Amino acid sequence: MKEYISIKDLNFSYNKEKFITALDFDIPKSSSIGLIGPSGSGKTTIIKLILGLLSPQKGSIKINKKDYTHNELGYMPQQYALYEELSVKENLEIFSKLNNVSKKSEIKKRSQDLLNLIELSDKAKELVKNLSGGMKQRLSMAIAMINNPKILLLDEPTVGIDPVLRESFWTHFKKLNENKITIIITSHVMDDAMKCDKVIFFIKGKIVAYDTPVNLIKYTKTNNLGDAFVQIVNKGYQK
């Protein structure tokens, strides 16, 4: 597959301490890429570097070989980041308007489509503070998609949701891939990693392996991704 997002020699330090070191990888278009690693490995930092919320000390990130704007990106943060005092519909409306969707009919259509997708149509008028954690998670994902992004960055999107809903999320992610949307997901859940087209294993801000889940298991001669990860951490990864 052709490269779409290209990250070259990316370096980032927190308080002069190197956190991301000489990171190099390409992401193909319309794929699901999993950034997998333990807490503090640098997954969220990479997402924030792509979003432009953090500036690298060195290196570049290009999309389609060009610089890019955040209009092309959709972001779902780890915390819900929702207005709790507003209703589900009002949250979608406000983020639509801030993304320059001004026509009422367009806002209504987008909101309704997304509400159908996240199965919250019946909760449209409910205040967010009265929703369950899983519902908030779904609404947060809908807001990430409100600007019809080309790239969707999801930071731990399946935390706190039940297995049935996780499955429906993944069905939807695959549909988004079919519609030429590239998805980057951070997770420490190996079930999520298995569903990605490719997985990047991170340890302390460095890539230790980047391959398809099937290859990672095959070349480490293990039975599952969890074991493959442990083996790669201990012995490295070689095809």
Add this chain to the structure above:
Amino acid sequence: MILRTLSIAKLVLLKMRRDKRSIGLVVVAPIVIMTLITFIFNEKPETLQRVAPAIISVFTFLFTFLLTGITFIRERAGGTLERILLTNLKVHELLIGYFLGFLIFALIQATIVTTFVLFMIDYSIDSTLINLVIIIFLSSLCSVNAGIMFSSLAQNEFQMVQFIPVFFAPQIFLAGIFIPVQDMPRTLEIISNFLPLSYAFNSTKLTIINKVSIEEIIFDLSILFIFSAIFIVASSLVVNSQKNNK
């Protein structure tokens, strides 16, 4: 631009309207405090003449500062600030939207406080009322942006409240409320000249006690405007650094 700015103003209004504690702070607290002050000073008109302008200027500054600061801390802590800054919203649109939203609450508070005060001092309504409106507008502009600026230094709502003694106590003591500024030691007089409340208090006093025309308080209003501009620049830098997280 207008759509995004008005969306932020509407957001502030909706959030505040549905937050009972904030409504209490905006409406109930000034009524309770002003009722109390009315009883205390009812029999002492001379003291009242001295404290009346202080009540208006301090209340306008303090309440708006607290409300904006706390709301902004919640935005930051809840991740919504980061999220809205990733949309097409520009920093100046965010600040104008915030100001418009909070201006309405600041005006509600100021109306309550001012009505009480003017009633207590038997103020006859005339053209100087427009002076008060301008003073309140500029004081609100100042305190909204000061609130945003100071919120960046606080990690939580409790720390924001702790800024009251740091930011307000010196202003209250040095604004000329207790001792006229010209009677203070030279060093304190100089410091007083660098505090926005000094100008808000002086212009309010001249307006409601001496009934001066707007020309006579234009210097105070200009300085208040300069302070507002400084706080606007400072709060823009704060939000920009939040956006870039550098």
